[in-house]
Amino acid sequence: MFNSVSMAKSCEVVYHKFPHLLPLFDVLYYEDTRCWYRRPDRHRDYLLRKEESSQGCPFAAFLACLVLDDVIKQIDMELHERARTRKNNNCISDDGLDTRAVVMSYIDDTTASIENQDLQFFLDRFT
Amino acid sequence: MLKDVFLIRSKALSEEEERYPHITLLRNLLNLQYTGKIPKEIRQYINANESVSFHKDLTNLQRIRPIGIGTAIRRIAVTHAMAATKDLTSEYLAPKQYAIGLSSGMGMVTQTIQTHTSRYINNYPNKSPSRAILVLDL
Numbered sequence: 126m127f128n129s130v131s132m133a134k135s136c137e138v139v140y141h142k143f144p145h146l147l148p149l150f151d152v153l154y155y156e157d158t159r160c161w162y163r164r165p166d167r168h169r170d171y172l173l174r175k176e177e178s179s180q181g182c183p184f185a186a187f188l189a190c191l192v193l194d195d196v197i198k199q200i201d202m203e204l205h206e207r208a209r210t211r212k213n214n215n216c217i218s219d220d221g222l223d224t225r226a227v228v229m230s231y232i233d234d235t236t237a238s239i240e241n242q243d244l245q246f247f248l249d250r251f252t
Numbered sequence: 253m254l255k256d257v258f259l260i261r262s263k264a265l266s267e268e269e270e271r272y273p274h275i276t277l278l279r280n281l282l283n284l285q286y287t288g289k290i291p292k293e294i295r296q297y298i299n300a301n302e303s304v305s306f307h308k309d310l311t312n313l314q315r316i317r318p319i320g321i322g323t324a325i326r327r328i329a330v331t332h333a334m335a336a337t338k339d340l341t342s343e344y345l346a347p348k349q350y351a352i353g354l355s356s357g358m359g360m361v362t363q364t365i366q367t368h369t370s371r372y373i374n375n376y377p378n379k380s381p382s383r384a385i386l387v388l389d390l
Contacts, residue, residue: 142344144371148288150331153326154298175354182322184330190349197348229361232351235388236361238368244384
């Protein structure tokens with residue numbers, strides 16, 4: 126996933142939340158980067174990468190986390206709101222905590238424990 | 253050109269810098285990256301990638317997975333920057349992201365999901381599970 130994260134969105138989050146990393150982000154991602162390869166005739170040539178991060182660059186995983194975190198926190202807030210509504214309507218809770226959803230991520234591997242009634246909502250919002 | 257840029261000296265070198273000139277060069281290079289002062293002419297050498305492609309399917313050689321591997325100096329700079337800001341990033345990404353700033357983040361995710369599985373899914377012999385566990389491969 127972190128190869129296809131929007132650099133514009135990443136830049137926005139870095140600018141607002143981690144301004145001290147902006148110069149480094151600027152050096153690495155502001156311009157199109159050259160991706161070198163060897164042609165069948167053994168000569169080297171390059172392609173310009175416009176909207177992708179590099180495999181193996183630790184910054185790429187961090188940028189993916191930032192963008193995904195924004196999405197997940199927003200959905201999580203909405204799930205909590207739904208759980209609160211259920212509690213106010215006296216629905217039966219399986220955990221004593223409003224049947225609250227749990228969403229956890231490890232970089233781009235996201236795992237969620239979702240109450241049955243929230244399942245369709247979660248998938249719709251995520252996609 | 254790289255050597256010319258990083259050998260620019262505004263003051264006399266200390267004894268330690270004289271003894272370890274390559275460390276001084278590396279430090280200068282990293283500082284230029286952290287302050288965004290890398291000259292435009294040489295940025296292409298810092299942020300370049302080496303492309304490697306793997307076949308995804310032995311029966312269909314048209315299907316390949318292209319991978320761009322960043323330069324070593326890029327990895328060194330970013331790794332150091334991330335280590336220095338670990339606390340700040342983990343605080344911002346908490347409590348949903350367990351990969352950054354936690355030594356056993358994957359263990360926490362696994363154990364939480366195991367607990368939910370046993371409590372809300374496997375522990376319902378006579379009725380339907382109240383939850384579903386979703387594992388998303390993004």
